[in-house]
Amino acid sequence: MNVMYTEALTINFGGLKAVDAVDFNIKDEVIGLLGPNGSGKTTFLNLVSGIYKPTSGRIMFEQSDITGVGPNVVRKKGIARTFQTNRLCLDLSIIDNLLLGLYSQQTATWWQAIFQPKRCSRELSQGIDKCLEILHHFNPALVSRAYEPINAIPLIDRRRIEIARSIVGSPRLLLLDEPTAGLNAEETSQIISDIGKIRNGNQKISMIIIEHDMVVISSICHRVVVLNAGKKIADDCFDEVCKNEQVCKAYLGG
Amino acid sequence: MFSKNSVLALLVSVVGCALLYIALEGSILVALAVLVLALGLMVVGERTGKVDLVCRSVSDHKRISLAVVSVFILILPFMISNNYLLHVAVMGGIYSIVTLGLNFQIGTGMVNFATAAFFGTGAYTSALMATKFGLSPWLTTILGMVSAASLGILFGFPALKTRGYYLSLITMSLQVIFTLMIINTSWLGGPNGVPGVPAYSIGDVSLRMPLAIFGLDLPYQANYLYLVFILLGLTVFAALCLHNSRTGLAWNSIEQDEIVAITQGINLTKMKLLAFALGAAFAGLAGGLYGHYTSFIGVEDFTFSKSLVFICMVLLGGIDNPFGVVLGALMLTIVDEKLRDFADYRMLMYSLILIVILLLRPQGLLPKRIRQYQAANKMREAKAWFSLKGERSSP
Amino acid sequence: MSLVMSQILNAVMLGCTYSLVAIGFSLFFGVMDVVVFCAGDVAIFGAFSILAIVTMTVLQPVLDTFLPQYVTIFLLVSFSAVATAALMLLMYKLVIKPFEGKSALMPLLSTIAAGIALSELIGIFYPQGRNPQAFPQLLSSDATVLGGMMSERNAIIILATIVLVTLLYWFVNKTKLGLAIQAVSQNKEAAIMIGINRQLSITVTFLIGGLILGIGGFLVASYSNIVRFDMGAMYGLKGFSAAVVGGLGSIYGAIVGGMIIAFIEVFVSAFIPGGTAYASVAAFLMVVVFILFKPEGIIGEKSVEKV
Numbered sequence: 001m002n003v004m005y006t007e008a009l010t011i012n013f014g015g016l017k018a019v020d021a022v023d024f025n026i027k028d029e030v031i032g033l034l035g036p037n038g039s040g041k042t043t044f045l046n047l048v049s050g051i052y053k054p055t056s057g058r059i060m061f062e063q064s065d066i067t068g069v070g071p072n073v074v075r076k077k078g079i080a081r082t083f084q085t086n087r088l089c090l091d092l093s094i095i096d097n098l099l100l101g102l103y104s105q106q107t108a109t110w111w112q113a114i115f116q117p118k119r120c121s122r123e124l125s126q127g128i129d130k131c132l133e134i135l136h137h138f139n140p141a142l143v144s145r146a147y148e149p150i151n152a153i154p155l156i157d158r159r160r161i162e163i164a165r166s167i168v169g170s171p172r173l174l175l176l177d178e179p180t181a182g183l184n185a186e187e188t189s190q191i192i193s194d195i196g197k198i199r200n201g202n203q204k205i206s207m208i209i210i211e212h213d214m215v216v217i218s219s220i221c222h223r224v225v226v227l228n229a230g231k232k233i234a235d236d237c238f239d240e241v242c243k244n245e246q247v248c249k250a251y252l253g254g
Numbered sequence: 255m256f257s258k259n260s261v262l263a264l265l266v267s268v269v270g271c272a273l274l275y276i277a278l279e280g281s282i283l284v285a286l287a288v289l290v291l292a293l294g295l296m297v298v299g300e301r302t303g304k305v306d307l308v309c310r311s312v313s314d315h316k317r318i319s320l321a322v323v324s325v326f327i328l329i330l331p332f333m334i335s336n337n338y339l340l341h342v343a344v345m346g347g348i349y350s351i352v353t354l355g356l357n358f359q360i361g362t363g364m365v366n367f368a369t370a371a372f373f374g375t376g377a378y379t380s381a382l383m384a385t386k387f388g389l390s391p392w393l394t395t396i397l398g399m400v401s402a403a404s405l406g407i408l409f410g411f412p413a414l415k416t417r418g419y420y421l422s423l424i425t426m427s428l429q430v431i432f433t434l435m436i437i438n439t440s441w442l443g444g445p446n447g448v449p450g451v452p453a454y455s456i457g458d459v460s461l462r463m464p465l466a467i468f469g470l471d472l473p474y475q476a477n478y479l480y481l482v483f484i485l486l487g488l489t490v491f492a493a494l495c496l497h498n499s500r501t502g503l504a505w506n507s508i509e510q511d512e513i514v515a516i517t518q519g520i521n522l523t524k525m526k527l528l529a530f531a532l533g534a535a536f537a538g539l540a541g542g543l544y545g546h547y548t549s550f551i552g553v554e555d556f557t558f559s560k561s562l563v564f565i566c567m568v569l570l571g572g573i574d575n576p577f578g579v580v581l582g583a584l585m586l587t588i589v590d591e592k593l594r595d596f597a598d599y600r601m602l603m604y605s606l607i608l609i610v611i612l613l614l615r616p617q618g619l620l621p622k623r624i625r626q627y628q629a630a631n632k633m634r635e636a637k638a639w640f641s642l643k644g645e646r647s648s649p
Numbered sequence: 650m651s652l653v654m655s656q657i658l659n660a661v662m663l664g665c666t667y668s669l670v671a672i673g674f675s676l677f678f679g680v681m682d683v684v685v686f687c688a689g690d691v692a693i694f695g696a697f698s699i700l701a702i703v704t705m706t707v708l709q710p711v712l713d714t715f716l717p718q719y720v721t722i723f724l725l726v727s728f729s730a731v732a733t734a735a736l737m738l739l740m741y742k743l744v745i746k747p748f749e750g751k752s753a754l755m756p757l758l759s760t761i762a763a764g765i766a767l768s769e770l771i772g773i774f775y776p777q778g779r780n781p782q783a784f785p786q787l788l789s790s791d792a793t794v795l796g797g798m799m800s801e802r803n804a805i806i807i808l809a810t811i812v813l814v815t816l817l818y819w820f821v822n823k824t825k826l827g828l829a830i831q832a833v834s835q836n837k838e839a840a841i842m843i844g845i846n847r848q849l850s851i852t853v854t855f856l857i858g859g860l861i862l863g864i865g866g867f868l869v870a871s872y873s874n875i876v877r878f879d880m881g882a883m884y885g886l887k888g889f890s891a892a893v894v895g896g897l898g899s900i901y902g903a904i905v906g907g908m909i910i911a912f913i914e915v916f917v918s919a920f921i922p923g924g925t926a927y928a929s930v931a932a933f934l935m936v937v938v939f940i941l942f943k944p945e946g947i948i949g950e951k952s953v954e955k956v
Contacts, residue, residue: 071513071516075516083514088514090510092507113500113501148624423890424940427934430883431933608758609763
């Protein structure tokens with residue numbers, strides 16, 4: 001059954017159709033989203049995560065219509081994402097950044113924070129345990145640095161923390177926007193194995209990954225969707241997509 | 255018996271109180287010297303890493319510090335040489351409550367130049383309700399908080415659509431509009447203010463009567479000192495709870511990156527309005543206290559420059575550190591009241607202090623700290639946990 | 650002459666004074682992306698510098714006899730404009746440059762503080778500086794031009810603004826330095842990359858902005874006949890509002906914004922009973938509404954945040 005699907009999803013920026021009538025569906029699987037620069041991959045993720053409102057079309061997530069709702073509601077429903085450029089709160093500690101990922105799961109209100117501190121601290125320490133566990137999963141060395149600000153952490157670990165932040169709240173669908181951008185080959189393979197570990201550990205999580213590295217795509221994606229100029233031009237397993245004429249054209253500009 | 259840390263916590267609290275006392279009792283030069291000394295101690299402490307140790311011991315032994323501060327406040331009226339200085343301490347407490355509220359907004363990345371309007375709303379609502387309708391000051395203070403919070407929500411709406419300079423300009427405009435509306439509305443006292451604001455009373459005893467304890471007659475300011483500092487204690491507690499809760503975290507994340515915040519499921523509208531409403535309620539509470547304490551309120555206490563003074567206090571103390579902003583408010587109130595004889599130089603001094611802080615120490619006297627969730631315990635837990643699992647996995 | 654006509658002229662004049670400050674704000678915001686809040690106080694400092702010279706008894710005979718009146722005025726205004734330009738440069742070095750690349754809050758606060766410090770220094774050191782000072786009637790408001798349509802003073806205010814804006818237009822669009830300043834405003838990195846001296850552009854912008862502010866201060870003091878040491882804060886706030894309403898960073902927007910604010914103020918005062926007290930309230934309410942519904946201003950590009 002589809003976890004998420006879109007019907008004729010379209011967004012116009014001025015006259016430009018950045019995403020043009022895209023029908024997309026994802027089941028319990030990992031999908032690689034490919035396409036040359038400017039083909040609308042990130043825009044597509046921004047639409048799904050609610051940052052942009054579509055001009056037309058529909059987004060369905062687990063039987064409910066999430067077209068046009070705000071990013072915070074989308075996150076509460078169970079779609080988490082990472083960003084192309086690392087977006088962590090630099091002044092906050094690792095643990096605070098991870099706790100942010102749990103925000104949508106927690107329920108303590110400001111009122112309870114003041115008048116029921118016991119209840120809140122219970123929720124908080126459960127949250128901290130969960131965060132530390134995830135952190136340990138990604139890089140055990142970071143656990144002892146959990147109370148250090150992100151400023152002091154190297155890039156690869158920041159990536160890990162960002163991915164950890166997106167999965168700590170147990171989302172049903174994870175959108176990864178170029179998780180390996182700016183990393184070298186060795187770091188890339190580390191991140192990819194980390195992402196693989198998420199799937200192995202928790203089968204109930206579907207992923208859409210934007211990635212330029214074909215080795216990465218072929219190694220972890222069950223299916224590949226290719227966008228060009230906002231349109232979907234291919235949707236198949238990796239080997240088939242590689243043979244697709246339109247895809248070769250789009251990439252090589254032929 | 256007493257661990258090294260508990261002694262340290264005791265020592266730090268005593269020294270802190272003593273420094274504040276010296277600043278309060280001394281001349282303007284002494285007060286400024288204390289300010290510089292405090293700054294110097296902080297810088298040295300940071301260089302040598304002692305600050306972390308001190309903070310940890312204080313947060314591990316909160317009760318000791320709380321006891322020291324309570325005793326200090328309790329005996330302050332006995333130690334102080336004249337009533338005017340007691341008045342300064344009361345004002346410091348009132349302004350501290352305002353800055354705690356303002357800190358919610360600044361911690362959310364919204365620099366609000368209309369704090370004095372919230373302060374004024376509390377003061378005017380409370381004073382007018384009490385003078386015109388004869389309601390109990392306790393009740394009117396709560397009404398003042400509610401009306402200030404409502405105004406806070408109203409003034410907060412622009413923050414949903416704009417940021418940065420634009421938001422600053424809007425809050426400045428609203429502050430100016432507030433002042434002009436007060437001046438132009440005769441029912442609100444116009445430029446003449448509201449005289450004869452009644453004092454609080456407990457039973458039949460007005461707080462504006464001298465307080466007799468142990469055969470000593472304390473001036474009536476002592477009543478207000480105790481009242482204001484009890485309320486300050488409660489608001490500091492509330493501010494700390496909020497700071498360490500997911501609400502405070504959400505505010506900080508909005509300050510850092512709104513897109514990140516919203517994609518983590520944070521409702522920006524709700525959280526921003528909450529920061530305005532709660533902050534304004536704090537300011538409204540302080541406003542009510544102010545009116546019923548001084549018995550007169552006038553529009554010049556609630557102008558744009560007062561808003562700027564509040565921002566100055568938060569900045570001097572340290573943005574997003576509740577203890578810092580209280581310290582900043584107390585220190586600046588002391589220095590300001592010392593300059594009463596040189597009234598012409600007050601705003602000049604504020605502006606110069608502001609520039610100097612911005613240039614030399616933008617993080618303030620007590621900079622914001624990484625949240626330590628029950629710091630030491632958690633840290634130990636994390637380390638134990640790490641050593642338990644550490645050996646079996648290496649990526 | 651009809652009431653409406655005279656009020657329109659009045660509004661245009663007030664608009665000219667606001668526009669000049671707004672242009673200052675826009676210029677500074679363009680090159681540095683900071684709001685230089687002390688602009689209003691710098692302008693008022695300029696007015697006080699003229700006041701100081703005119704009231705200096707030593708210079709009185711020189712002022713009275715030697716030179717034709719217009720030459721005197723020109724020299725006085727030039728002097729104050731140079732003084733404000735130098736002051737603006739000093740402000741840049743002291744309270745703006747140190748905060749480059751830091752949070753936008755810091756230069757905002759530091760320039761507000763610098764503005765207050767400046768006005769307080771005037772209040773403290775100028776003789777009886779805290780009292781309103783009568784500003785000398787260098788421009789006669791009795792003599793009229795255009796067949797009694799407007800006083801000579803008003804005509805000169807409007808004319809001076811037009812000349813200034815034309816000169817500024819010429820400088821920004823026709824000279825190499827002006828084009829460099831535009832380039833820095835539009836894209837800092839690209840401008841540096843093609844070899845533009847950014848520091849020079851900034852320095853020149855602050856000098857020119859200072860000159861304009863000095864003239865603006867003279868005009869606003871002439872318009873209202875008195876100067877007060879703390880007038881700058883309100884004058885600056887209105888100028889900033891004008892710049893935002895017009896579109897922060899745009900010179901033409903600044904003029905349009907200044908006129909809009911002036912028209913609202915003048916018309917609310919003149920045509921709404923009891924409106925005088927609420928003129929500023931109306932202007933600021935308009936600013937709030939404007940920022941909420943058209944934050945990019947009348948002339949300005951909508952910026953889209955990239956995710």
